[in-house]
Amino acid sequence: MNVAGLRLPLRETTVVLVTTLVLVFDWYHPLVLGIGPEISLGLSHVGLFLAVPLLTLLLLRERPSEFGLRIGEWRIGLAAAVVLAALATPAILLVSGLPDFVLYYRQEPADLPGALVGNAVNVAAAEFLFRGFLMWTLIRIVGPLGVVLATFPFVFTHLGKPELETLSTFFGGLGFGWIAWRTRSVLYGALLHAYLVSLIVLLASR
Numbered sequence: 001m002n003v004a005g006l007r008l009p010l011r012e013t014t015v016v017l018v019t020t021l022v023l024v025f026d027w028y029h030p031l032v033l034g035i036g037p038e039i040s041l042g043l044s045h046v047g048l049f050l051a052v053p054l055l056t057l058l059l060l061r062e063r064p065s066e067f068g069l070r071i072g073e074w075r076i077g078l079a080a081a082v083v084l085a086a087l088a089t090p091a092i093l094l095v096s097g098l099p100d101f102v103l104y105y106r107q108e109p110a111d112l113p114g115a116l117v118g119n120a121v122n123v124a125a126a127e128f129l130f131r132g133f134l135m136w137t138l139i140r141i142v143g144p145l146g147v148v149l150a151t152f153p154f155v156f157t158h159l160g161k162p163e164l165e166t167l168s169t170f171f172g173g174l175g176f177g178w179i180a181w182r183t184r185s186v187l188y189g190a191l192l193h194a195y196l197v198s199l200i201v202l203l204a205s206r
Contacts, residue, residue, distance in 0.1 A: 011060050015137040018056050019129065022048040023153060036111060038118030042125070049125035053133035068132030072185030080179050081192040088172075088196055096203035100162040105204035115201055120194040127190040130154045130173070131180035139181070147177035172196075 001010045031044035057064050095101055107115045130150050138146030151173035158166040176189035 009141065011062070012137050012141055014056065014060060015053075015133060018053065019134045019153065022052055022129070023157065036114040036118065038115040038122070040118070042118035042121035045122045045125040049129035053129055057133070067136045068128065068180055068184065068186035070185050071187065072183035074183070074185075074188075077179060077183040077185060077188030080182070081188045081195075084175055084179075085192055085195055089199065092196065092200050092203065095162075095164060096200050098162070098164070101165070101200065102204045104162055105201050107201060107205045109205075112201070112205055115205075116198050119197045119201060123193040123197055124190040126154075126157070127176065127180075127186045127193055131176055131189055132186040135177055135180060144181065147174065147181050151177060 001008045001013060026044065026048050031040045031047075033040045033043065053067075054064055057067060096105075130153065134153070135146055135150035138149050140146075142149065151170055154173040155166065155169045158169045176193060179189045179192070180186050
């Protein structure tokens with residue numbers, strides 16, 4: 001693709017553009033369905049973070065399995081998810097009682113099941129957008145540095161959350177990225193991410 005003399009790879013440029021557009025659209029046009037904010041957000045992200053990238057890959061004649069939608073190296077994936085969950089759990093136990101975490105994550109008992117389901121769906125879709133669709137596209141161009149580059153927009157999506165969490169997401173994003181890179185699957189990062197978010201919601205809501 002030639003843009004006024006700037007020669008760009010069509011597929012990779014399209015993926016970066018689509019990722020940017022869905023993130024901007026998600027920020028300015030949150031879905032409100034009247035069934036709880038977390039469920040609404042989860043359904044919105046299934047559309048924006050999962051369906052739109054999948055449609056883009058199909059239009060580009062790419063195989064979704066090459067972008068993390070596969071079982072992959074499941075032994076390594078499950079082992080890594082368990083180890084990282086064990087390492088992160090004590091930190092979550094410490095921070096979940098901080099006022100800004102309680103204010104952001106606390107749910108009323110009646111709303112808790114919906115919040116847990118919505119958050120799990122939300123982060124699973126986000127894992128595909130960042131660690132599947134975007135990361136594997138960047139790896140094609142810049143190699144393993146793509147794992148790092150895909151972490152930056154992931155960090156920015158946490159702005160507005162507790163500051164300590166936002167600061168930690170660069171390293172957390174690298175952890176999720178390493179799992180996806182090593183296993184060639186987004187499944188295990190999604191499971192780990194869902195566990196971490198569910199734990200912090202439960203602890204902040206007790």
